[in-house]
Amino acid sequence: MRISALFAAAAVLVLAAPAVAQDLAAGAAQARDRALADPTAWAIAESLTTEVGPRMTGSPAMELGRDWAVAKFRELGFTNVRVESFTTPAWFRGPESAEVVGPVPQKLHILGLGNSASTPKGGLTAEIALFTSWQAFLDQPEGSLKGKIAVVTQRMPKNQDGSGYGFVNAQRTLGPREAAKRGAVGYLVRSLSTDDTRLPHTGNAQAAGIPAAALSTPDAELLERLVARGKPVRVKLDMQSTSNPKAKAYNIVGEIRGTERPDEVIVIGGHLDSWDPGTGAVDDAAGIAITTAAAKLVGAMGAPKRTLRVVMWGSEEQGGSSGAYLAANRAEVPKMVVAGESDSGAGRVFAVALPAGSRAHPAMKAFEAALVPLNVVVSREPPRFGGADIAGITSAGAPFVDFSQDMSRYFDLHHAADDTLDKIDPAELSQNVAVWASFLYTVANSDIDFRAFPKEAK
């Protein structure tokens, strides 16, 4: 076993370090190795996707999800299990269809975007104005797309670090509004997808008062080919949806209380809500599973000195849980040791970004040593963004980490019907748990203060 051999080598190096550091290094390594053999994360993801399924904010399934979360925390031995309720706007998909009606009838595979308006009953039919580049679309003057359905088909790059999503994200989130500004009566965007399946990928967009949907990639390419023939292409959209400006939502919390300094809290988690077409497996049953399993495992190694808190945030996709979490916990932010979020799927971690200046601290040295057999490196840069659900508390001053996962396949699945359990590799999931468990062990059992380091140091 290559991993064991490398671990042995790391253990030898640690022998020269002081006693506390030795304990941390041994504990981090033990947490890692236990995690690699622990089926808990897989069982959590399996349970959530099978017994609850998709979980839209404000839906009956989310009520079921909330109850699942409370029961799962209790079953795994977490304490102080509680539900922090809030309200947030929520959008709900209704019946949707789209088709080319001329020059030749062809069905289109679409998914409405969050905040899409409904079409008139019976649908709307209009000629399309298609742009293969986002910039070419933005270059159109106001009013120039009057009566048209605007279509943007720029492709999404596939990158290991998932950065392609950032490049094209505006096409979905801002596209409907930009289309409406230019007079369009509807908006279709090529799915933000790196796969070639005929399944569209949904996601949120700013409300724009017009119907807006994602096309599957083959359908976007079909429209490009039809337009290339030079004749007007007419599309019929029929989309019905509803919304609730004050939907009930929930952040669900479970803790493993610290023995020495219980008021010093490490906040980690993933988001419980999901889009509706899949079963929210990689987005984000995986993150729920990884962080919950890691905290449970560290707790099982002996009560930690500081408190480990796992939060299952309740409205990441349509927004709300980050602000609600900050509002409910603002007074506690100064005592939050560090925050971290797992919301990049189930691919293996390849790098961790630690708060500036912390790398040389014995706790982080112990963590770094434990990472070597996992083929994970410590990034030379500090984290820039820890995750959407911790954005509230980190903007209020909570230190944070960011663990980079291999997202090569993530955007094949993200927000699509393909986001199902079978896409999670149990070994890669365990590797994530190993990284988080090692990290939690060293932070919860040391006195590291991430606020104490000079910002410029590396």
Add this chain to the structure above:
Amino acid sequence: MRISALFAAAAVLVLAAPAVAQDLAAGAAQARDRALADPTAWAIAESLTTEVGPRMTGSPAMELGRDWAVAKFRELGFTNVRVESFTTPAWFRGPESAEVVGPVPQKLHILGLGNSASTPKGGLTAEIALFTSWQAFLDQPEGSLKGKIAVVTQRMPKNQDGSGYGFVNAQRTLGPREAAKRGAVGYLVRSLSTDDTRLPHTGNAQAAGIPAAALSTPDAELLERLVARGKPVRVKLDMQSTSNPKAKAYNIVGEIRGTERPDEVIVIGGHLDSWDPGTGAVDDAAGIAITTAAAKLVGAMGAPKRTLRVVMWGSEEQGGSSGAYLAANRAEVPKMVVAGESDSGAGRVFAVALPAGSRAHPAMKAFEAALVPLNVVVSREPPRFGGADIAGITSAGAPFVDFSQDMSRYFDLHHAADDTLDKIDPAELSQNVAVWASFLYTVANSDIDFRAFPKEAK
């Protein structure tokens, strides 16, 4: 260019052969090299999938397809273009949905199978009886599944030669009838798919008087996990369909007439009809494109001695075109030189099977020499099955060939919404055209008689 270098080497070897063989070898090589640079096949597949789309037997789209075929043959310079009409039973999909209603509500992604019955209006709800093996299902006694929806989830193996399909095909084609025998009120089968997308794969089944559908692979696995929990799993099916016992269908024919022996006919083609969820790209716009482009190319090299006939068969998926073609052309079978069908997608050819004993004939030696740079070998076995649409004429005595394509990805796409143009690799498509063009050249410009060889010889 590796191909050119190898061709040069092959050309040198041919110099030692008699003059006719030399001409055949040079012609076969020339046909191959022209094909590799010829965009005609891609243009045909692009046109059919874009301008016609899916083409179910008996549908309005098939009328459009028929007109497309006639126009395309004429545009490409084929003569004797004609439509051979016939009638055949056809099934038409209506609205379909399926969901788990207990123990937890979850949507299921299904596609009804050809010849499926409709459910009662408003649907039917029943407990499922799930079998992870086809044999375990068959082992159930008659009447034992009374009132249940039978579910079979055995997986399909992925093989380069596509042979996995044969192993599991009965689950789809015979499953509904076997379920009805045992008293089931419905039948669900894991899609005959080698992919993990949430798109189900349809296909024909024997009529059984009960509703029958294919589940996407993630949905089949979801049902397995729910059943594993030990509580009854109830599913609601709502499927409406119609059928026409005498739907109009068409085999469309185009020819390049031979100059010396025009009554000696080489019959090749693919099928024009397709299932409805995709746009019938790999199944079988590819076959139409490959054979049409190959015949056109050989015709463009100078009129061949024998007649090249391309048939776009009009009802392969639901059956009928093979028998209709035989009935309309029976008298001519004794003069058919050879028949071949391209209906295995657009993956590259890796082997060709030639009629027993023919390999040593100068025409086939010329063909084999042309194949070397394409990395195609001549099979040691004669062809066992040439294709569903030529089964009529081959059973009546027409010699036939079988070209084996790499089908590794074919059953990811087959009969699913994913069967779209973007799945065809233009270079692999051209490699197919090169194989067919080389073959057609040697047969059409020689006197080879595939009936003349002793059956036992290799």
